[in-house]
Amino acid sequence: MAVATQGASSGINGQNTRTLLRVSILFLIAAAAVASRLFSVIRFESIIHEFDPWFNFRATKYLVANGFYKFWDWFDDRTWHPLGRVTGGTLYPGLMVTSGVIYHALRALTVPVDIRNICVLLAPAFSGLTAYAAYLLTNEMTTSSSAGLLAAAFMGITPGYISRSVAGSYDNEAIAIFLLVFTFYLWIKALKLGSMLWGALCALFYGYMVASWGGYAFITCILPLHAFVLIGMGRFSNRLYVSYTTWYALGTLASMQIPFVGFLPVKTSEHMPALGIFGFVQLVGFLQYVRSSMSAKQFKTFVITVIVGAVGIGLAGLVGLTSLGYIAPWSGRFYSLWDTGYAKIHIPIIASVSEHQPTAWPAFFFDLNMLIWLFPAGVYLCFQDLRDEHVFVVVYALFGSYFAGVMVRLMLTLTPIVCVAAAMAASQILDTYLSAKKPNVEEVADAGSTDAKPVKTSGLRVASKPAVGIFTFVSKALVVGGMAVYLLLFVSHCTWVTSNAYSSPSVVLASRMPDGSQHIIDDYREAYQWLRQNTKEDAKIMSWWDYGYQIGGMADRPTLVDNNTWNNTHIATVGKAMSSSEEVSYPIMRQHEVDYVLVVFGGLLGYSGDDINKFLWMVRIAEGIWPEEVKERNFFTSRGEYRVDAEATDTMKNSLMYKMSYYNYHSLFPAGQTVDRVRGSRLPDQGPVLNTIEEAYTTENWIIRIYKVKDLDNVGRDLFSAASFDRGQKKKSSKKKGPRVLRVD
């Protein structure tokens, strides 16, 4: 804004001052973007957050230790026991390679830096770059010099982006959003100039994006759509032809270099629009060429035949190849974006992830605050000129908001365009009302009478009259003052949201003591540290898949399943073991060589993200594979309630998960006062009895409970009779229960 109000002090000096100002403002914005993401480091410590980042961190360490080629061929036998995972071929390497390159560069400059600190600070560093990319993209959209800076500022601090890029959130999105915005900038640039160089650069960054994040499909769909809309509007040009063809040819080749992507760009339906538009662009280009050497009438017939023929052949080919199985139909995750009921029925593992839930309106406001209502205004302003790049904003805005509405996680892809559009609207308002020039009343009246109707039929109705400016100081002060209030509110909102909602590492929990001081709950690390120090190097840990990456990263122990949910059956096996009775679970655990079982239990502390609350998903996923043996219905009481207290169904009470969660829990409370603080229910005084596993460790706040799977009895009894024998020595009364027989499957 300072730049905009600089006035018209012309000359080289003014130009230089402006550039200097602009650069320093951009640096300040980048600094603000980085600073606002450091809450978690300051409050807790420099630590990797959540779940997926732990895998990325582990992979990065492997890359730094073993070099790129070993990383590329990495077969990981410490996950998905006993299957293992072809990790090198099933991940997006962009993130790890980026940090690896930074690490080696800093080492070469003799900066002694730990790889963990690079990983922790990568996301904030890239957020500064994202702000710069948003500045570039916005400058392509409008002539106003303040819009770009505003967009950069919005991009830097808006919570919608901060949510996935705070320090320690070492995830693919950390660099992918920068790549997304920058690829779009290069695309606009290529389209405007019709330049092959910019198109190739766009393809290069598209390739980098493909190497970094599965969300690249968003670019793969938006760019062809933009091209298609432009052609539909009759705006085909050689610029479009050159830029699209260059981007598609080079970009597809680049994306196919990633082993995980491989031949998907020519085989799956997500990529078909891009291929189809590529063919369409060739066709339209050919027609344009033919047009120059034919009479108008001949040309019309020619066009109709060619278009009908090409579309028919193309569609028939697509349908035929799909039904013959050469082209895979839409992948489940992608398909669930269109048919919103699909995932719920067919893929419980996708539906179970909270990131894949639809977005309620408070989430939009929470993540974007006032940008959410400036956004439609900005999109409307794009209709004023409606140049090619403005069409891009409109297309992106429509699809971005649809996707963000269907899936919470895709708020991330909407945020850049919201920032750009909102900045356009805000800068238009500020530019108009901050202008020191005062229109002369007589002149305006004259102008109004002379060119009575400056007709612009294609434009917007509101913009048909010429702009005159603002007359009174009061109007200017009011509007500028209002905007300043909103902007200040926006900044405080962003800071508040970042500090309260997005800066928790979720590995370490913070709570307040009655006197207001902060209390750190560090059960996760306590448990993982225990595993690291007290178990064998290759002890297999069974847990629900959410904790697989953390166990691999922090405890360094092999796991059965983890957050890379590539094998649904294996996950269902774990689900079955958790949701069945001990007679069924024990053989499963023996077959998978499980040594320890880890459950998360929040009942004592009131921590709601625990395994009992996730339990129904385990049941559902297991039921998908073994509908005869695991039935969701049996976990509900006859009145259809999901209960954990004395009223719980027998299936529930006998399930391994229930037993592990509540084992010995009653001993913490006086008789009759055992309470589960998450589900707010009173538990029976008689706790569950374990026969085939034994408690190994429980953390300070009982959040993590670890059980050891018993070895076979050394005198050949089955574990149930052995356990009841042991109990019989202590307590005579429990003898009447009698031993149960181990079922052999």
Add this chain to the structure above:
Amino acid sequence: MRLLSSLLSASLLLAGSFAAKKTPTGRFDEFHAKSLSSSPVKLATSSYGSWTTAPRDYSAAVLLTAMDARFGCQLCQSFQPEFDILAKSWVKGDKAGKSRTLFGVLDFADGRDVFVSLGLQTAPVLLFFPPTEGPHAVASPDPIRYDFTAGAEHVQAWLARQLPDRPHPPIKRPINWTGWIMGVGIFVAGISLLVTASPYIWPILQNRNIWASISLILILLFTSGHMFNHIRKVPYIAGDGKGGISYFAGSFQSQFGLETQVIAAIYGTLAFCAISLAVKVPRIADYRTQQVAVLAWGGVLFILYSFLLSIFRIKNGGYPFSLPPFM
């Protein structure tokens, strides 16, 4: 009444066992012939008895339902056509009766006593009677009960699991001829309408204002949580438990239909104010009108934004920011 019913069921069993004593094989052929002509077979109390008594050398899937409008059984109404499709495609796919499976329907009106004797409180219930004789015999003659989800495919999969090693004819849904003809007709009519009306439609299609308003409406719809309503099927409005109406759901993760419409309207008005301030007001040539317009739009913007913040505080209790007048 109870005595009577137990007597009845006892006599049924007796009758059944008499019938069974004839020849189980003959029984299946007879029933199968009947089901070839119309499947599923409509049963009554007596035929139900003769179908299901042990010993059986065949399997039977019997749907106990209550189709009469008096009972208002929604699930029965919706499940019946699915079951018909399943039974028809099964019998058609297995004309020779290799799977030795029968499909029957017993309506409450025809078989009140059966419902009483089974102690059924709810309908529909699908019972599967496994064979007690022959190669696939099972130990217990008791029927297996199916827990309802939906759709013929689910029932087919369940039946297939009950009938291992026997043929499982796939479901063949009848082709919806009227639907296809209607679809094609509408498509052709639409195309011809477009072609004939193109001189009138074309200017509309090229009108930027229309496209702008369509885009804005869609964006407002999506950003105010419409897709959430669509996917979660939230109620339009709910009571507050004290006889009043609560317009806003009290939690961050939920919302009502009306609530999203209010929010969309607020967003729309705010955006409209911003557009007016940015585009319209600087084009007003009369300075007095302009002053009034600035005051009006700026005031509406401020008050509505304050209102929006106050609504957000309902959703998120700890939210600290507010603007006057809705503090």
